[in-house]
Amino acid sequence: MKITLKIWRQKTSQDKGKFVTYKLDDVSKEMTFLEMLDYLNEKIIMEGEIPIAFDSDCREGICGSCGLYINGRPNGPQKGVTTCQLSMSAFKDGDKITVEPWRSKAFPVLKDLIIDRNAFDELIQSGGYISVNTGAAPEANSIPIKKENSEIAFDAGVCIGCGSCVAACKNASAMLFISAKVSQYAVLPQGQVEAKERVQAMIKKMDELGFGNCTNTGACEAECPKEISLTNIARLNREFLAAKIS
DSSP states (O other): OOEEEEEEEOSSTTSOOEEEEEEESOOOTTSBHHHHHHHHHHHHHHTTOOOOOOOOSSSSSSSOOOOOEETTEETOSSTTOOGGGOBGGGSOTTOEEEEEOOOBTTBOEEETTEEOOHHHHHHHHHHSSOOOOOOSOOOTTSSOOOHHHHHHHHHHHTOOOOOHHHHHSTTOBOHHHHHHHHHHHHTSHHHHTTHHHHHHHHHHHHHHTTOBOOOSSOHHHHHOTTOOOTHHHHHHHHHHHHHHHO
16 A cells, blocks of 8 residues: 655754655555554665664564654554554555654653653652562462452553653653552552652652643543553552651
């Protein structure tokens, strides 16, 4: 099929950047979106131009590095998939597709479609872990945990830190990401030892890094490729208020 691509090009983080139009005449619907970009880059290189820079690693929806705005939506039109899993079958012959990087103060553009996601690493370093020395790994069933709580922790733990929630939010909030990391530990006994310090430190760091406040519109949940629930934000708020008043 034939498609027209309007892609953001930016030489460096200091460059102003602009959209550049490319045309492809023989795109297969069997391609993934990133395979299509690979194909475009082959064509660009053959023409003696600099290829489009974009992030990818696992290409299996696990690492979260591939996220792009596609026609104004994080990861494109298909629900519950990362950009690397997006199929070109989601588009029609003759479609015009606009591709650009996440837009957030906390995620500055480095080059073309590549952004700096170090802000998420800093959020994790501020408290998204368990630092208590528990010695050797205990036997799996030595600490009884309610099935409901283990499922909550597991569902929150599938967050891959792609930044789609930030990209979807008009305030560029990282609340869904933080709430997933807090929920991952808050319902488990191992995480409750540092619960108060964790939630306060992560919220503080979020503000320092320039992420906005939650808009309560639910756009983050709607665009999350792992479909992390908004109930985690409610839990985050409860944990934060409890930590502040205790």
